[in-house]
Amino acid sequence: MALSDIRQHSGYLFLAVVVGHVLLISAQVSSRSGVPVLEAVTFGVFSEVQRTLSGGFSGVRNVWDSYVGLRHVKAENDDLKRRLAAAEIAVQEQRALADRARGLQKLLDLHDRLELATTGAEIIGAAASPDFRTLTVDKGTRDGVRPDMAVIAPAGIVGRVVVPSARSAKVQLLIDRNAAAGVIVERTRAQGVVVGGGDDRLQMQYVSEASDVAVGDLVVTSGIDTIYPKGLAVGRVELVEKNGPAFKRIVVKPAVDFRQLEEVLIVLTPTPAKEAAAGVSE
Amino acid sequence: MRAVGVILAIVVALALQTTLARYMVRGTVAIDLVLVAVVYVALTYGPTTGLLSGTVAGLFQDALSSPVIGIGGLAKTVVGFLAGVIGTQFIVSQPLPRFVVFFGASALHAAIFMGLYTLLDIRHFGTPYGVVAGQSTANALVGVVAFQVVELLPGAVERRRAAKTRLRR
Numbered sequence: 001m002a003l004s005d006i007r008q009h010s011g012y013l014f015l016a017v018v019v020g021h022v023l024l025i026s027a028q029v030s031s032r033s034g035v036p037v038l039e040a041v042t043f044g045v046f047s048e049v050q051r052t053l054s055g056g057f058s059g060v061r062n063v064w065d066s067y068v069g070l071r072h073v074k075a076e077n078d079d080l081k082r083r084l085a086a087a088e089i090a091v092q093e094q095r096a097l098a099d100r101a102r103g104l105q106k107l108l109d110l111h112d113r114l115e116l117a118t119t120g121a122e123i124i125g126a127a128a129s130p131d132f133r134t135l136t137v138d139k140g141t142r143d144g145v146r147p148d149m150a151v152i153a154p155a156g157i158v159g160r161v162v163v164p165s166a167r168s169a170k171v172q173l174l175i176d177r178n179a180a181a182g183v184i185v186e187r188t189r190a191q192g193v194v195v196g197g198g199d200d201r202l203q204m205q206y207v208s209e210a211s212d213v214a215v216g217d218l219v220v221t222s223g224i225d226t227i228y229p230k231g232l233a234v235g236r237v238e239l240v241e242k243n244g245p246a247f248k249r250i251v252v253k254p255a256v257d258f259r260q261l262e263e264v265l266i267v268l269t270p271t272p273a274k275e276a277a278a279g280v281s282e
Numbered sequence: 283m284r285a286v287g288v289i290l291a292i293v294v295a296l297a298l299q300t301t302l303a304r305y306m307v308r309g310t311v312a313i314d315l316v317l318v319a320v321v322y323v324a325l326t327y328g329p330t331t332g333l334l335s336g337t338v339a340g341l342f343q344d345a346l347s348s349p350v351i352g353i354g355g356l357a358k359t360v361v362g363f364l365a366g367v368i369g370t371q372f373i374v375s376q377p378l379p380r381f382v383v384f385f386g387a388s389a390l391h392a393a394i395f396m397g398l399y400t401l402l403d404i405r406h407f408g409t410p411y412g413v414v415a416g417q418s419t420a421n422a423l424v425g426v427v428a429f430q431v432v433e434l435l436p437g438a439v440e441r442r443r444a445a446k447t448r449l450r451r
């Protein structure tokens with residue numbers, strides 16, 4: 001069939017493609033155990049593109065910064081001013097380096113404090129669709145990264161690994177609609193579950209109306225979800241409202257600013273709850 | 283040649299989406315550049331190219347970020363096909379009609395996407411009317427601006443060349 005024939009019968013083609021999609025979705029929904037092979041392979045390939053793009057953007061930014069700096073220097077006729085400008089640029093670079101070193105120091109401090117096996121990872125990309133809150137990091141199965149490993153930052157928990165490839169991994173952020181974590185309020189030990197809402201806030205659910213929870217309380221991980229180690233900061237309570245006769249409605253502001261993230265730690269050690277669950281299953 | 287252009291447009295949109303989305307984590311209004319590219323292609327080349335580009339772009343987007351592959355693909359296929367049909371049946375050459383098509387396409391995409399996820403009980407979106415309206419408006423603005431830039435750029439370059447030639451004489 002010629003290409004022009006296909007164009008003339010676009011209605012049939014549309015029907016065929018829609019039916020194909022429905023079959024594809026049906027196949028996955030009926031067997032949703034583990035990561036689909038197509039997803040893992042596609043993600044693995046595209047993460048390499050993301051890695052290259054990330055490097056390319058850094059290069060372009062460096063070239064642009066250099067160009068702006070050069071114009072600035074050319075504009076200065078006075079040698080003294082030129083040297084001062086160069087010194088200022090150097091100071092800024094040093095300050096940027098110091099900021100980066102401080103960030104890495106915080107990660108290192110967290111690494112030492114946790115007494116867990118962790119690996120540092122750099123963020124190289126974001127979600128392909130605005131409906132999902134995920135990030136791509138530059139560590140994968142070659143570095144020991146597996147699905148459902150916790151991802152943390154100095155300020156608190158970031159999310160969990162959902163799709164690892166050989167040299168990178170997709171991380172589902174805690175603010176994604178499908179994300180959840182077992183938590184307790186540090187002050188009163190009231191238990192609950194935080195779930196993402198797709199925006200920049202978390203909802204703490206299943207907290208009894210009788211529980212003592214106040215605005216400003218620190219919420220930490222409880223460890224019962226077998227993913228996140230116990231005691232890591234999740235966020236602070238921002239709003240507490242009555243929600244029906246049995247439960248409270250609690251909004252939590254995440255401890256981590258997801259826009260500012262550049263490096264994270266991936267927790268390689270299984271949580272005690274996960275080890276216990278694995279022991280039972282064996 | 284057309285196929286290469288379409289694929290290039292989708293890849294560029296996908297690359298920009300994955301790069302810029304990192305800086306748009308906060309807030310609920312997020313532009314879907316891939317959807318904008320699909321509607322643009324559909325309005326420019328018709329329903330067949332629109333539905334095929336929607337299928338390819340949607341499946342690729344699903345494979346990268348969705349737990350179920352095919353839902354975004356189906357939504358973008360329907361939107362690409364219908365936008366292509368509208369593009370061939372009506373005159374959509376002014377900013378306002380284009381804005382309406384982009385807005386409607388974004389709203390339809392959100393309805394299919396969220397509807398299927400809710401129907402299959404995979405995730406729930408609450409009452410997302412405000413978010414969908416914001417996303418649709420943002421997508422429509424980006425789409426209209428993209429059309430204007432692509433159409434006006436060659437003319438502007440030509441006028442500049444002509445002005446330079448007159449000055450030399």
